[in-house]
Amino acid sequence: MQEWSEKRLLDYHGCHEKGFSGNATEGMEVLLSLALAAGKIVADWEGAAVEGNFAGDRVDCYIRCSMKSAFTNILENGLDDVDSVIVDRDHDPGVMLMQLARDTEQLAIFERRNFSPVLRRWHPAPVAVAAVTLHGCFGVVLRQYLAKVNILTEELVRVLHSASRLEKALAQMTAEDAADCDDGRAKAVVGDMEPYEVETVVMGLLKTWMDDKLMLGRDCILRAKDTESWIPKSKAEPFAGSAMELMKLARATVDEFAEIPASAKDEVVQDLVDGLETIFQDYISFVASCGSKQSYLPPLPPLTRCNQDSGFFRLWKRAALPSCQAPEGSPRGGGSHHIPRPSISRGTQRLYVRLNTLHYVLTHVQSLDQSLATSSSSRFDRARAAAQSAVSAVAEVAAHRLIFLDSRHSFYQGLYAGSVADARIRPALRLLKQNLSFLVSVLADRAQPVAVREVMRASFEAFLMVLLAGGNERSFARADHATVDEDFGSLKRAFCTCGEGLVPRTWSRARPRTAEAVIDLMARSTEYLIDAFGVATCESIGAGVGAGGGGDDDDNDYRDTPVPPTTRQWHPATRTRSSGCCATATTRPPTSS
CATH class of the missing domain: 1.20.1310 (5 helical Cullin repeat like)
Known part of the structure; x- marks a missing residue:
């Protein structure tokens, strides 16, 4: 029973x-x-x-x-x-x-x-x-x-x-x-x-999914560091292939994340953003690792007190002539008949590919930001800031390489070498215009303005170095002022006409002011330069006294006045000191009256 x-x-x-x-x-x-x-x-x-x-x-x-x-x-x-x-x-x-x-x-x-x-x-x-x-x-x-x-x-x-x-x-x-x-x-x-524990399960799967996606991004960067050659796939896609691969992975990750119908994803969206942002910053640092402009700046010439017409100077120049001869095809020795050819090297072109790549990454990061951003906040702020900073850095390096390395024969090494009248800026301008045309043709539209502005900045810097630190092969007289001023005006116009909107008028007017002030000193008399040098010296002494807290012995203040440093930050005071002291070989010292 x-x-x-x-x-x-x-x-x-x-x-x-x-x-x-x-x-x-x-x-x-x-x-x-x-x-x-x-x-x-x-x-x-x-x-x-x-x-x-x-x-x-x-x-x-x-x-x-x-x-x-x-x-x-x-x-x-x-x-x-x-x-x-x-x-x-x-x-x-x-x-x-x-x-x-x-x-x-x-x-x-x-x-x-x-x-x-x-x-x-x-x-x-x-x-x-x-x-x-x-x-x-x-x-x-x-x-x-x-x-x-x-x-x-x-x-x-x-x-x-x-x-x-x-x-x-x-x-x-x-x-x-x-x-x-x-x-x-x-x-x-x-x-x-x-x-x-459904929410825990969802959270665990979400984190596993995110880890897998972020690992794919990190692997992409590792492959790029080993294999990227900075050669664009085509003219229509003038950027690195690794950037396209990375951005496709990021876009797929964000799209898949948006399709996940889980409320728990709101809690991990910031983790996803942080992971992607770290990957973007790592890749941006890799793209921007192309050296610095200091690698392309020529060394400053040695200081000398010798007059250009002294016997010692003529003897030294005769002994050094074989090693100082201009290379074949150089614009030295007369530039009126020289026909320059495009001089953008492979290395500079690869820098332009890096620049295009940074703008490509920046554009896609902004697009991803819009996909994930809420009404009250935005994402990827650090990645965007890093990309914008890297764009400026790479453009600066590319510009200095173009001017001081690729165009050195017609610009820094050739301009005014031997004689102002026989080595004017016209050949360098023809080459510069060709290089600018090539630059505009290979760079993406958004990358062109910053690149052209940096080339303009580097050109002005090179022009100032020719005047202030051009070496023993150059000498200037007061009568050269009109020629130099005309050449510098031609250099400014070359950038104003290279492309519509690439160089704003306000920017092109403000940047050359330092160079114009230095050129203006060439028209000044020796007495003016001596007086200006005296004022600069007094200001330097006053600054030294203020920094040292004063003293009882005025003679010690004069003896402790430092020699004007060569900081490459050219300005009219630099030119005044150079002319007044006769301390550099770039300016002919005033003749004794």
Whole structure:
């Protein structure tokens, strides 16, 4: 009798779901009374000690076993349905899990409505036991499914949302049932519900996905550092191939992240931005690692007090003539018939590719920023600032290489060498215009203004170095002022006409002021230069006294006056000191009267 009754109670859903006359619970109370009475008689007959609530423990066992059996039947029926249509379409297990979650919730509701009122006579919290059991059964299937996935897809998110809804429904049933019961066992049943931790699972998958995507970006940079040759793919794409690969990866990552329908992604979006920004900054640093302009500046000539017409100077120049001869094709020795050819070297062209690459990266970073930015803030601020700084640095290096290396024969080494009248700036200007035309043709539109402005800045610097630190092969007289001023005017016009809007008029007027002030000194008399030098010296002495806190001996102040430094920061005071002291070989000292 005990075996017969318990066999039916251990799967009372299967035996009593339809019941008699359509009543699902008809006969359940009689069957439970019979099974519990028979079990008590058997236990007493066998002499087994019965501890605690015998009836409650047996009903707890009936509920758990029957719920597990009913859940297994639902799971097997769902698998059969999937197998029956697998020929027609490829069903993902996620579809079955979402249906299983809905069926499990319906099973719990059916249990609470039909069987729990009967079972409550012997158990204080039958609904809580049934809900906790179903929660554990579904959790086993869910964890098996999650163990096989390693990427957060839209279907996986729907599965996790279904599991979350089921968990909330079962937890509410359990809490309501335990609240109506004063028995401590009901409270213990609530503690048996182990959470699915859906948000934790989503967060873990999100971070794993992000780590994989960021690793692809880092690998791309490592390959670029080993293989990038700075040769553009085509004229239509004048930037490095590694930049295109990196930006495609970044765009794909951002697009995939935007398609993830998970609320948890709002918590990790900043982690994604920080990771991408670190990769962008690393790549920008790699692109900008092309040296500095100091590598292309010529060394300053040695200081001398020799007059250009002295016998020692003529003897030194005669001895050094073989090594100082201008190379073949150099504009020295007369520039009126010299026809220059484009002089942009491969190295300079690669610098232009770097410049295009930085603007390409900057443009795409701004686009990604718009995709991820909120209404109140923007992303990738540090990457944009790093790219803009790198653009200026690379443009400066490229300009100094173009002027001081590629164009050195016609500009710094050739301009005014030997004679101002015979080595004017016209050949250098023809070459400069050709180089500017080439520059504009190979650079992207957004990269052209900064590149042209840096070339203009480097050209003015080279012109000043010719005047102030041009070496022993140059000498200037007061009568050369008009020629030099005319040449400098031609140099300014070359940049104003090289392209519409590349060099703003306000910028082109402000930048040459230093050079114009230095050139203006050439028209001044020796007396003016001596007076100006005296003023500059007094100002220097005053600055030294102020810095040293004063002193009792004025002679010490004069003896401690430093020699004007050669800082390459040319300005009229530099020219005044050079002319007044006769300390550099770039300016002919005034003749004695």
